[in-house]
Every structure is written in structure tokens, then in C-alpha cells.
Amino acid sequence: MATRRTTRVEVPIPPTPNGNTSDKPQPPMLADTPLVANSPFLPTTLETALIAIYPGTLLLGSLISALNPASRNATYLPHTQAYAVSEAPSYFAKKSNFFNVYFVKIGWVWTTLAFFLFVASHSSLGPPLRLKLTKRRLQATARYVVVTAVWIAVTQWFFGPPIIDRSFRWTGGKCDVMFDDTRSARAGRADMSDMEKAFTHAACKSIGGQWAGGHDISGHVFLLILGSAMLWLEFLPAVLRMDGLREARRIRTADGLVRSAAIETREHPGNMEVPEKLGYGVQGALFVAGMSWWMLLMTAAYFHTWFEKFTGLLVAFTAIYTVYFLPRAVPAWRQVVGMPGV
Numbered sequence: 583m584a585t586r587r588t589t590r591v592e593v594p595i596p597p598t599p600n601g602n603t604s605d606k607p608q609p610p611m612l613a614d615t616p617l618v619a620n621s622p623f624l625p626t627t628l629e630t631a632l633i634a635i636y637p638g639t640l641l642l643g644s645l646i647s648a649l650n651p652a653s654r655n656a657t658y659l660p661h662t663q664a665y666a667v668s669e670a671p672s673y674f675a676k677k678s679n680f681f682n683v684y685f686v687k688i689g690w691v692w693t694t695l696a697f698f699l700f701v702a703s704h705s706s707l708g709p710p711l712r713l714k715l716t717k718r719r720l721q722a723t724a725r726y727v728v729v730t731a732v733w734i735a736v737t738q739w740f741f742g743p744p745i746i747d748r749s750f751r752w753t754g755g756k757c758d759v760m761f762d763d764t765r766s767a768r769a770g771r772a773d774m775s776d777m778e779k780a781f782t783h784a785a786c787k788s789i790g791g792q793w794a795g796g797h798d799i800s801g802h803v804f805l806l807i808l809g810s811a812m813l814w815l816e817f818l819p820a821v822l823r824m825d826g827l828r829e830a831r832r833i834r835t836a837d838g839l840v841r842s843a844a845i846e847t848r849e850h851p852g853n854m855e856v857p858e859k860l861g862y863g864v865q866g867a868l869f870v871a872g873m874s875w876w877m878l879l880m881t882a883a884y885f886h887t888w889f890e891k892f893t894g895l896l897v898a899f900t901a902i903y904t905v906y907f908l909p910r911a912v913p914a915w916r917q918v919v920g921m922p923g924v
């Protein structure tokens with residue numbers, strides 16, 4: 583007969599029949615509960631539902647492109663990951679659209695501004711708009727630094743070309759420069775080192791080449807999910823009182839037991855305080871996260887293949903999991919990056 587794997591979990595003391603909990607401190611009750619339901623490695627049901635919005639958005643975008651007659655009649659050009667400009671099925675299907683140029687293309691600036699406005703102004707992390715370094719502010723900054731390092735490694739620089747460009751090469755892609763023989767393209771080629779010629783998308787474009795043949799992870803999907811998920815996961819636990827974002831989260835403590843995340847909060851037992859007003863920080867983060875969602879939907883509808891979008895989502899989720907979920911199961915990592923809302 584198969585044995586069921588179990589783990590020890592500390593559960594809250596149930597109220598007495600008259601509805602009051604006893605005043606006397608009581609030892610925690612240890613119960614045998616199924617591993618999966620309480621695993622600190624897994625998000626809560628509410629978190630799962632929120633995170634599912636991302637793959638749901640990619641599916642919705644693909645549905646729009648499959649059903650919209652304008653998209654179906656337009657010519658898709660794989661080497662530009664977009665529809666032919668002259669046949670663009672919508673304003674948002676053009677790379678030159680205002681929101682792409684001034685929001686997504688400099689997306690990390692907006693994400694950074696929203697993040698630090700929230701961290702500096704929300705009372706759950708420290709005295710609003712006062713230069714006081716609290717543990718919560720420091721740990722929030724540590725989370726930002728790790729997420730930013732991943733963004734840099736994936737899209738900007740990773741000991742040379744970024745991971746997106748390297749994976750494109752690993753999957754057989756190359757910079758096809760043969761067809762452009764203008765003077766400026768020739769000058770550009772002469773200026774490039776062999777390394778650049780072979781490896782970066784930006785350098786390839788700058789000499790009029792076509793980055794073709796490999797798997798091109800969607801940088802837009804990656805950046806929009808990474809930045810907005812970071813913002814949601816920071817501010818939702820600090821502004822909502824819902825169990826699924828707060829005490830229903832499970833953590834493994836140094837003694838190996840699995841407990842409610844609420845026990846990590848010392849000064850306000852149960853969780854950190856939730857201020858009545860949203861404040862500028864939350865409003866700014868909401869705005870950036872909302873805009874990111876819209877641009878994610880537009881990217882899903884008009885750019886890339888479904889598999890390129892899926893790998894963009896996968897890379898972003900890996901980073902988000904490492905910073906926002908893994909610390910619950912690994913106490914040493916939790917000491918460094920902490921958890922929002924405790």
C-alpha cells in the first residue's frame with residue numbers, strides 16, 4: 583500500500599465555543615496535513631488566480647489575432663516579429679505607437695520610479711517620504727536589485743550579449759547582413775568587432791542586418807510581466823487584508839516547520855498594518871501595472887509567435903518565483919529579501 587507523504591504544519595488556535603480565544607498563550611497545535619496543500623513552495627489559491635492572469639492575457643491576445651479579420655488578412659513577417667507596416671491591423675500593431683516608444687521601450691525606468699515611489703511613500707514600509715532606512719525598505723530594495731539584475735542579464739548585458747541574444751544564437755539564429763549593401767551599412771560592419779557581428783541583435787539591426795533563424799524570446803512579454811508582477815506582489819499584500827495574500831501564505835521556519843507567514847511580523851502580530859488610504863505610491867504602481875497589462879495584451883495580439891511569447895513568460899515567472907515565492911521555503915534566502923506584507 584502506498585504511504586501518504588505528510589508534513590508538520592502549525593495551525594492557528596481555533597476560537598472557544600463562545601467565540602473568544604483564550605487570553606493565555608497556548609502552545610501551537612501540530613497537525614499532519616497533506617504536503618501539497620500547505621507546501622511553502624507553492625503560491626496560495628488567490629495568488630495562483632492572480633498569476634494566471636498573465637497566461638490568460640497571452641491566450642486572449644492570441645485569440646484576438648486569430649479572430650480579428652484585419653489580423654488574419656495582414657502579412658506577418660517573422661524576421662521583424664510583426665505585421666507588415668502597410669497592413670498593420672491596428673494602431674497598436676505598429677512598433678512606432680506612442681505607448682511602445684515612451685512606455686515599454688523605457689519600461690524599466692517607469693517600473694523603477696513606481697517601485698521606489700511606493701517604497702518611499704507607503705506607511706507599511708516606513709515613515710512616508712522620510713529618509714529612514716527600515717528593514718522592510720532595505721529588503722524591498724534587495725528584491726528590486728535581484729529583479730533588476732535579472733532584467734539586465736536577460737535583455738541588456740550578460741557578460742557580453744544578453745541572454746535573449748545568446749539563446750537566439752544557441753538555437754541556430756544569426757545576423758544576416760548580406761542583403762544590405764548601402765554605404766552606411768558597410769561602414770557599420772567595418773566598425774563592429776567580430777563578437778558583436780556574431781552576437782547582438784542591436785548591433786545586427788544597426789548595420790541593417792536581419793536577425794533571423796533562431797528562437798527569439800519576446801523581450802516585451804518578459805519585461806512587461808517581470809515589472810508588473812513585481813509591482814503587484816509588492817503592493818497588494820501591503821494594501822489588502824485578504825488571507826490569500828497575507829496569513830494564508832506558508833513559510834518554512836528555521837526549525838523545519840511550516841507556519842503561517844503572519845508569524846514573521848513582530849510588531850503587529852498577524853500581519854503589518856494596512857493604511858486606510860491607497861496613497862500616491864500605490865496609485866503610481868497601479869498605473870504602471872495597468873499600462874503594462876494593456877501593452878502585454880497588445881504584444882500578445884500583434885507581435886511574435888505564441889512560443890516566443892510563452893518563453894518570455896517562462897523566463898519572467900522563473901525570476902518572480904525566485905524572488906517572491908522561493909523565500910517562503912528557504913529561510914536563509916528569506917533573511918535577505920524578506921516577504922512583502924509581513
Ligand SMILES: CCCCC/C=C\C/C=C\C/C=C\C/C=C\CCCC(=O)SCCNC(=O)CCNC(=O)[C@H](O)C(C)(C)COP(=O)(O)O
Pocket residue numbers: 686687688689690691692694727728730731732734735737739740741801802805
Ligand atoms: C549577471 C548580470 C547582471 C549584472 C548586473 C549586476 C548588478 C546590477 C544589479 C542591480 C542594479 C541595481 C540598480 C540599477 C539602477 C538603476 C536601473 C534602473 C534605471 C533604469 O531603468 S535605466 C534603463 C532604462 N532602460 C529601459 O527601461 C529599457 C527597457 N527596454 C528593454 O529592456 C528592451 O528594449 C525590451 C525588453 C523592451 C525589448 O527590446 P527590443 O527587442 O524591442 O529591442
Ligand SMILES: Nc1ncnc2c1ncn2[C@@H]1O[C@H](COP(=O)(O)O)[C@@H](OP(=O)(O)O)[C@H]1O
Pocket residue numbers: 662663664674675676677678679682798799800801802803877878880881885886
Ligand atoms: N506592444 C507592442 N507595441 C509595439 N511594438 C511591439 C510591441 N511588442 C513588441 N513590439 C516590437 O516587436 C519587436 C520584438 O519585440 P520583443 O522581442 O521585445 O518582444 C520589437 O521591435 P524592434 O526591436 O524593431 O523595436 C518591438 O518593438
